[in-house]
Amino acid sequence: MRILTPASLNPAIRNVQYAVRGELAIRAEAHRERLKEENHGLPFDKVISSNIGNPQQKGLDQQPLTFVRQVAALTEWPPLADLAPGVFPPDVVARAKELIREIGSIGAYSHSQGVPFIRKNVANFIQERDGYPADPAHIFLTAGASAGVSLLISMLITGPNSGILIPIPQYPLYTATLAQYNGTPIPYYLDEASDWSTSVESIEVALKEAIAKGIEPKALVIINPGNPTGALLEESTQERLVKLCEDHSLVLLADEVYQANIHNRATHQFISFKKVVSKMQSPVPLVSFHSTSKGVTGECGRRGGYFECTNISEPVLALVYKMMSVGLCPVVSGQIGVDTMVRPPKPGEPSYELWKKETDATHAALASRTRIMAERLNKLPGVSCVNSPGALYLYPQIRLSKKAIEAAKSRGKEPDAFYALELLDRTGICVVPGSGFGQKEGEWHYRLTCLCPGVEEYVNKLERFHREFVSEYNSS
Ligand SMILES: Cc1ncc(COP(=O)(O)O)c(C=O)c1O
Structure with a gap:
């Protein structure tokens, strides 16, 4: 009998990388277990889970609505x-x-596309948000946004020469799924110097290079608000991106799972790509993703989400439906989660006051933590941090000395992974190194979430660690 080994499996699976649940997260879990022992010998008494955008995770404080x-x-x-x-x-x-x-x-399977009544409610929500009509027949309920992204990528990739434009830094779902389906990521760089904005020019450059290598660009992924950057697109940029998709016959994959996470709604406003495409009367095929995992709902474990197809032909929609029906139906409790997300209590209804109080508290906590962390990180030597207007994250850049880079190499680690491991081992703060999201050659970052309570306390720890690290690895 032949033994089942990794080598006997689909090699594409071995190429999948997903840093958010990688080495740091596993080590943090081991520390957490060790802390249960009386004489644990660790220099901290709790692990701070700043690594994952999972608002209701144990140790974080976002309350379920x-x-x-x-x-x-x-x-x-x-x-x-x-x-x-x-x-x-x-x-x-x-x-x-x-x-x-x-x-x-x-407990029964629902319609494979999702319960028609809930899809109608999603369509009403979109219509109210954007001021343009939405068709329940073009909405597919999913087990979180991930299931929809994975389905769309699996359908778009026709071979190793099929490429999808991915922002760098990116949420690693995209490169992981592309690796799984043997597609080619076409990276384009976000501009840190201008608050992680999306540059149409940098996408043009990436497209040209990919085409010269024989890659056929099929789609453009935009994450708005961004993960890991927290950046929010301006409408004029969105219009230029839609035009670029028109010019290059690209499908626009708009990941809008953080649309409700806007820290200051008086100064910043989320504008959906559906609205921009509708306003421009553009023929660009657009798939927009949303989820119950983020925002004020934060129900990651419930696995609720949807995608809306705009300018997608009936025969293609029929194929999407066929593939959805292979999976029978989206999780029904997740679909109910979507319904409560798109139909929250209205003013005057009995549940409204409490809902408002709870959602206001979540928005306020995220906004104040983001501001405090960005301000204090920017005061540290060798650190710069764009203050993000949305999502759940900050993505500071750390400039590391030659000595630190060499120390990392001697341990077989990327420099930012080395920094993050030291941070975890000395303080219990778990972050994700920038190498997991992608960054420019020779630059180092890490992502930390704004979901942890006790911001003053852990920022103190982070500052102390950083100063120690800098003086320990001072090159001179
Ligand atoms: C940008 C982005 N898209 C999609 C997802 C997937 O979320 P879910 O599958 O839980 O809806 C995440 C999760 O963190 C994310 O950050």
């Missing part, structure tokens, strides 16, 4: 409404009843 959980509870077990009279507000009871009427049991 009461409305979302109450509707979930009553759709899971409908008799609860009568068994616990007066516990659930009347709008929650009404919403759960309405959903159950449409869905039946959440």
Whole structure:
């Protein structure tokens, strides 16, 4: 009998890399286990999970929205409404009843594209957000945005010469999925000097180079607001990007999972690509992704999301539907999560005040942590940090001495991974090194999230570590 080994598997799987859950995260987990021992010998008493945008993870403090959980509870077990009279507000009871009427049991497979009633609600949400019509037939509910991204990439890649334009730095779902389906990433660089903006010129350069190498560019990925940068696109840039897709016959893949994470809504506004494409009356094929994992909902484990197709022909939509139906249906509890995200309580409804209080608290915490961290990081020697207007992250650049770079090499590590490992081992703060997201040759970064409570305390620790590291590895 032949033994199953990694070498006997699809080689594409071995090429997949996903740093967000890589070496640092595994080591942080080991530290966390060790901390349970009485004499753990570690120089810290807790691990700070600054590495992952998982708002409700243990140790982080984003509270689940009461409305979302109450509707979930009553759709899971409908008799609860009568068994616990007066516990659930009347709008929650009404919403759960309405959903159950449409869905039946959440233990049954739904329509492969997602429950029609929930898709109609998603279409209304998009229409209200953008001021342009949305068609429920063009909306596909998914198990998080990841499932939709993966499906679209699997359909677009026709061989190793198919390329997709990926921002650098990027969220590694894109390169990982491209590796899985044997496609070629075409990296384009975001401009750190102008607050991580997206430069149409840099995409043009990347396109030219790819075409010269015989790669056929199929799609452009834009993450707005950005991960790991937190940058927010301006409408004029979005218009230029749509025009670029027109000129080069590219499908636009708009990852908009952070659309609700805008830190100052008086000065910054999220504008969807659906709105820009509609306003321009552009024929560009657009797929826009959204999720229940981020924003104020933060329900990563519920696996809810959707994508909307714009300017996609009926035969292609039929193929998307066919592939969705191979997976039978999106998680039904995730679909209910999408419904509560796109139909939150309205002013005057019984659940509104609490919902408003909870969502305001989440927005305020993210905004203040982001500001405090960016301000203090920028005061450290050899560190510069763009203050991000959106998403959940900061992506500071660290300039490392020759001595630090050599020390990293002697341990077989990238310099930023070495820095991040030292930070973890000395302080318990877990971040993700920039090499996991991509960066320019010779530059080093790390990503840290703005989700951890106790910002003053851990920024103090981070500052102390950085100063120690700098003086220890001072080249002179
Ligand atoms: C930019 C971006 N897109 C997509 C996802 C996937 O999210 P989910 O599959 O949980 O919706 C993430 C998760 O962190 C992300 O940062």
